[in-house]
Amino acid sequence: MAARVNSNGDAWLTQSRSGLVLPLLLLAAALSAGLVFYAIGSWLLAAGFAATILTIAALMSWYRRLYPPQLSDKEAIPDWTVARAAADASSMAIAVTDRAGRLVCASDLFGEWFPGYPTPPGITGDAALTESLSTAARAAWRDGEAKVAGVVQGALRLDVEVVRTGRAEDYLLWRFTPVRQPSALDDVNRFLTGEAGRQMGEAGVMAVMIGGEGRIRAANGAFLLRAAGRIDANITGRDFASHMRVDDKGRLFLAREEQGGLPLRLLQVPLKRAGQGNGVSASAQASAQDGPMLLLLIDEPAGGGGTSALSYIETLLSLLPFGLAMADRDGRVLFVNNAFARVAGLKPGDKPSYPGDLVVREDQAAVADAVRRFAVGPQMSGDIAVRMRDQPDEPIALSLAGVRGLGEAAVLLSLKDNSEESKLKRQVAQATKMQAIGQLAGGVAHDFNNILTAIIGHCDLMLMRHTPGDSDYDDIQQIKSNSNRAAGLTRQLLAFSRQQTLRPQILQLPDIVADVSNLLKRLLGENVKLDVSHGRNLGAVRADPGQLEQVIVNLAVNARDAMPEGGTLNIQTYGVPAIKVREMRQQILPVGDYTALRVSDTGLGIPPDILAKIFEPFFTTKELGKGTGLGLSTVYGIVKQSGGYIFAESELGRGASFVIYLPVYAGSDAKDVAPVKVPVKRSETWGTGTVLLVEDEDMVRAVAERALVRQGYTVLTASDGEQGLEVLAGNVTIDLLISDVVMPNMDGPAMVAQARRAFPDLPVLFMSGYAEEQLRKSIDIANVAFLPKPFSVNQLAEAARDALAMRPVAE
Template identity: 55%
Template sequence: MVVAAAASGALLFYLIGLPLYGGLFLAGFVAMLVAAFVIDRRGARRIEVEPVILPDLALVGSALGFSSDPAAMTQADGSLKSINPAYKVRFGQQAPLDLGKGKQATKAIQSLRESAVRDGESSMADIPLTGGPANVQVARAGANGDLLLWRFVGAAPPDLLAVAAKRVSGATGDRLAAAGVLAALVDGNGRLIAANGLFTERALTGPLTLNEVPPFPEVIETSSEGAVRLVAEGPEGRPLRLISIPLEPAGEGGAATMLLFDWEEGPSLATSTNVQVLLEMLPIGLALVDRDGRFLMMNKAFRVAGGLPTDEMPSYPGDLVVKEDKAAVADAVRRNARGPSMSGDLPVRLAHQPGEPVALTVAGLRGLGDAAVLLLLKDNSEEAKLKRQIAQATKMQAVGQLAGGVAHDFNNILTAIIGHCDLMLMRHTPGDTDYDDIQQIKSNSNRAAGLTRQLLAFSRQQTLRPQLLQLPDVVSEVSHLLKRLLGETVQLVVKHGRDLGPVRADPGQLEQVIVNLAVNARDAMMSKGGGALTIQTYAVRADQVADLGSEILPIADYSALSISDTGTGIPASILSKVFEPFFTTKEVGKGTGLGLSTVYGIVKQSGGYIFADSKVGEGTRFTIYLPVHHVEAEKSSGRRPAKAAAENELWGTGTILLVEDEPMVRTVAERALTRHGYKVLTANNGEEALEIIDRGDEIALLISDVVMPLMDGPTMVRQARKTRPDLPILFMSGYAEEQLRKSIDIANVAFLPKPFSVQELAEAVRKALSDN
């Protein structure tokens, strides 16, 4: 076809009378044909190369070498074709099918091969292999899919011999050489594997290499006195002691690290300079004791932990501990020195630090000359202090939870008592024979309510409810309690100044401050057989603040409260730490370290300031400054008294649903609300309350306890709000409002703390209705 096309072109040019152009056309066409033929032949040679069906194994080996995990290429039947260096180090020349350690592992590998051939890939974790367990992955490869790529993922067990050789010839060997110790690593055949610089310098003629290295038995020779000598140093060489430290358990290779010490004149290797230098290198306290229980030597860390001077060594281990622990230490040393070799920890109290128990490890030694017992002592004072603080905090948290629960139950009981007293007072007037008795019951109940507030304050569950009060009134309320707490040997002296301004604080918390400071003062005076506790209140005007010389106290009017004792006093070195949490000067188990930190927190939360002043041997004085709260006088323009107006406003109408699981509280609340004009529906629990709500009755207010069995108050309210989203809610509980509001994520709810009086309940109901 090509020739025909060329001839046709040439004939065409010839017929039209242009033979020259016809010849040129034919010649050019032939040249093009030749060039095309050459190019076509070159391209054909490239295309004619057979595709690689079986990869170049050298290329595959190079590619596998980039993997840090052992990898191999095999035929589909498992016959090995190529491996990478990691595979060779771990498994040698074994085929993957031969790596299983046991019948089950071999069966698992065969199953992996079959699955990979069938499905293209397969994997299995933790297969026990000869080189240790590994995760095995197998994938089909090759142009025809007749090859398998194996990958073994998992850390290989360390080569103990290689690790030991690196340490002996590295930094560890250098440290041993600095201590004058020759170190060498010998395999099971007695061949030298590695050595430190000192061994190479003294025992070998040149650097240690794998070629032409004499066996270890040929490097040393035994002398007549039982020591060994280096052959390189000749008969006049220094005698050495040889200690062999097996690298592996018996029967598994026999490799060992050989340590050679200079032979020193003396009864024991334990007293040699080399051993002393080695012990000083260790960061833990170690000491060696002979069979008679006497110290042979100890390192610096042991001296520091035991509180010993650097130039002093006691005779016996019992000299380190308190008198009560001497017998136990002596007995433990004697048993480990003469009995079978064993070890154990012994809790002791050191003589220089009797309040900090420590663990003394006692271990028996054999084969180290006169050294029969090894003692290990660690300076763990900071660790022990932290553990005590954590244990104390955990204990305080548990006790706080218990105190909060007890306060909650007492608040329910006191609510019933106070409520019934109020109901009885409505039927009696002053002058009746029972009126004073009822008032006395209510007064005592209110005092009991104050104790429950203190329990909540102790458990850190008290919400501060500040009110205007006078410091002398607070001191008078707490004086009867202080007289019982102080005992017969401590005299209580109370002094009040004049013109004290009112302060705004929580009376219960302020009473707790006074009690804590008084108890601390009592404890400080007990060691002196008693003393006097003076509580004084006085006014501090703004122009007097500058005279106090305090840079912390702002210029303002204050009502001050000072509590001073005649106790032992507080040293100046620790006076600045007394308000820190967990800091206490009392003995272990007698002080929590939270009393003064609680006092500080309450005073600061009340907007006040507290200062401590003390002299050793004379006593301590704590002074609290609370800012005076100025109240503007109310204008009386013919307005009715507030109390009369409040009583008239407490009456109301409407239906109230009361939900309370405590019958005594439910009864008194129902009677109180009924007497104030409300219609009351009662329910024992949340489920019963929801049934009443589902009836469709008109309910103006829902009053509910928070903690109830079966269904608690918040859960019940959430269900009720689904059908009545605008229903007013009033929660009542013996727990603190602040703690409950953190756990109750319900909007537009009011709160009434227990215990409450009939009037307080009526006021809370009226406020909840008016706010909605």
């Protein structure tokens, strides 16, 4: 056993010491006798003295054997053999380390998975994994146990559990347990041992699944009864070839049926991509070397004809859940089962003439060549990637296997139904792309808000020096108006990136639809009919009512544009309980209770190639100048930030539908909804006192400084947090701190956290181009006000006045 145990060396040392005791006693007795003889001169007394010493030593040795000393806990040597034997008997690997970080014990399986017996946590060269295991070790020393999931070691995926153990709790026990991965082979196993396997047996079909080494993994009752004599026989793990025999004519029989047995036909269905296989007369073990197989055996019909056998096979293939078809040597399709027709997009009862009829024109030659190659020559199997005619953008694997002895049938074809898998991949890719674009949009909106703040601020300052009727007044007012329009675009970008400030409330979707219905009737025009229906017993949702109204309006306007000749816009609300969500088998939508909002139209529909792009920002199918491409992307951002999900469904010529799922609010209205504080309106914006303005953007800092000075404040400025702290440490008393949030060197929250230590009552006003809701989650500083960018001169003055009002009044 290749285990490392330090106690082995201690045991050897103890044995070595015990072997030296007897020679030392004899030497001591001889020296004592010599000294006595030298002193007295009598050999008799000297011999008696030596014998006495040896007798006393023997008595002491005998006493220690009868009453061995009891070792203390610290002196006891741990025996790891029991733990090692238990670990080797299971499917997990163990390792034990002490407080000094040394490996004191490891199982054989640990050495197989991690060659060289490395000491945890440094079991691999992956620095990230080592750091993760080190963190788990520290947690285990502190809390008693820790876990790390999904450690990858070659082809293995392991879960690691670290436990503090030992009498003095001075060891760490590392348990490495393999994670069982789901496999299609498990589905075949359940198929053979379940009701379907029983029905196959009643139809006279014996079915066996063997591994790549040729050993049996599962079998149906018909094969167990004929091969082993009992339907409950356990033959798992035995060699399949040992149950078969081949006569001198090359016919295949069951080994148990030596006399009077019927010859068998063998059909091999590869369950994974396989290489070349041998013929029927060859060993089944040799034919399955490249991967597991499903073997189907039926009795050879009298006379050896292939027509009856083929009907047997067609009946069998129609029962299997895999997409299977058969073709002859000329490539003509003889049979397709229902699963194959569903994957290939065939209508019930339809059968293509050739496999190439199912694929795009560019792949037809490759399919025809593959069918001819597998139909003749040695029996083999393989895969090719093809594009189906009804789904040209999604490559799919077409598996082919040569079959023999089935009359006209020469090639077995298989298609894997990966439509759900492809749909999930597209949805994940879309979500990842939208998240990346959202981060970019949020950053662009932040920088753009700084520019708009300077433009709007300077416009306000110029308007203070002009009056209506001046030659420049209208031009300045136009600049400010366009800047406010641009600010609206940035708000849409923040909505798309899910960074806008929401004011969620507990509400009912039918109430929101009712509030916006009058507006929709004016927007839709006379050619579009509005049809609204509501379900019963709808659960309440938590969302911003203003943002939901924007969602409905955007969807309705898009639906109106999709119905140039008129039509009907349907808005429905209905409940979706958790049991229905589970039946939907939607990979993206978690199981739970939802209230749904469906907005559908009877317009032109959305082409499939465009449907996957409609939520992308700035993507639009409208004419130039008639759309920004931010409508649906804004809808997507609002729904996602509200905790919901949105899906689009469309068919060309039959309209489109957008379905929004919002989770039912499970809290209590009175307890979970904080009352909204309505600020007191005050018109006076003039003030006094000293204001410290910290802003890294020069243009924003300049316009804010001028605006505050005009309102009567004394303004000190700084370009980052470090300079702001230096000003606070000076001799000037600061009455109000106004700071940007995101700045180089030291940002606003870090500066305020340090400033509050020396000035706990200092009023703080944060200003930023990011959303207040997102910033408050990350700032985590009490008693601060917030001013979103872009802002006007008057808005800045009002915010400064309100922030100063937060200052506690001295008694």
